[in-house]
Amino acid sequence: MVSVRVSVSIVPDKFELIGIISKPLSYKGKLKVKRKEGVQLLNLPEFLLLLRDQEYVPYYLEEFEEFGDSFYLIKLDEIDTEESARALRGSGLYVQKEFVAIEKSEHAHxxxxxxxxxxxxxxxxxxxxxxxxxxxxxxxxxxxxxxxxxxxxxxxxxxxxxxxxxxxxxxxxxxxxxxxxx
Structure with missing residues (x-):
């Protein structure tokens, strides 16, 4: 996949934050993602946007599973080592709004x-x-x-x-x- 930067101005209108990468989960680049409270995925998107260094970068989603009530385990295209996964720690994950349902929560922030x-x-x-x-x-x-x-x-x-x-x-x-x- 060729990395393409996405205009920051379109993200609030068309995309929703679904979680934050907390840490790598394996030496093969799997990531543990803290789910945003009150956001539920309705369908799996083909790609996600990651907020890195104030820019949104698209990644194709290779693997996805729910992990308990609070986490997702994901594998992204081109993220194949623990080092490359560790570099994404703290990055926000965004999907198109049509893929999520949102509930209000007092702890969502x-x-x-x-x-x-x-x-x-x-x-x-x-x-x-x-x-x-x-x-x-x-x-x-x-x-x-x-x-x-x-x-x-x-x-x-x-x-x-x-x-x-x-x-x-x-x-x-x-x-x-x-x-x-x-």
Whole structure:
């Protein structure tokens, strides 16, 4: 497939975000995608658009399966190694609107934070958000920090500023929370 850039202006009108790539799943380029809450695929499209470096790039869909209630497992054309899959981490996946049904959800915006760099007011860079965990009573940011995982409740009181352009989330975690993971 020849990569063709798509005008950013057509995407909001004709395409819908269905999820964010959270991580590679195999050495052959399979990807684990965090599903956007409230969006259900009605039919499988022939191709997806990935938002990479502020541009939309089309990829043909080779494999697709639902993985639990919150994830998709996908294989994209030309993504054949773990390294090429890892480079897509945090990218948004878009499909034509006619392929989805949308339900409203109070937590739908949180999944968009996957791939964001978290910066704590007191500790500096914490790590990259790998997943949003729903434990039933609240949503939790799962942040990869070196060899460790940091879990921070996804509540407005801790989140200071979200910058979509730089894909960063500034937080002020409760005293001692980040230190637990050091």
């Amino acid at each position: 949180l999944y968009e934070l996957v791939g964001y760099l978290v910066i704590d007011k007191n500790h500096g860079e914490v790590g990259i958000i790998e997943e949003i965990i729903d434990n039933g009573s609240q949503q939790i940011l799962q942040i990869v920090r070196g060899e460790y995982e940091v879990l921070v409740p996804a509540v407005d009181a801790f989140m200071i500023k979200r910058d979509e352009e730089t894909r960063t989330l500034q937080i002020e975690a409760p005293d001692g929370l980040i230190d637990l993971y050091s």
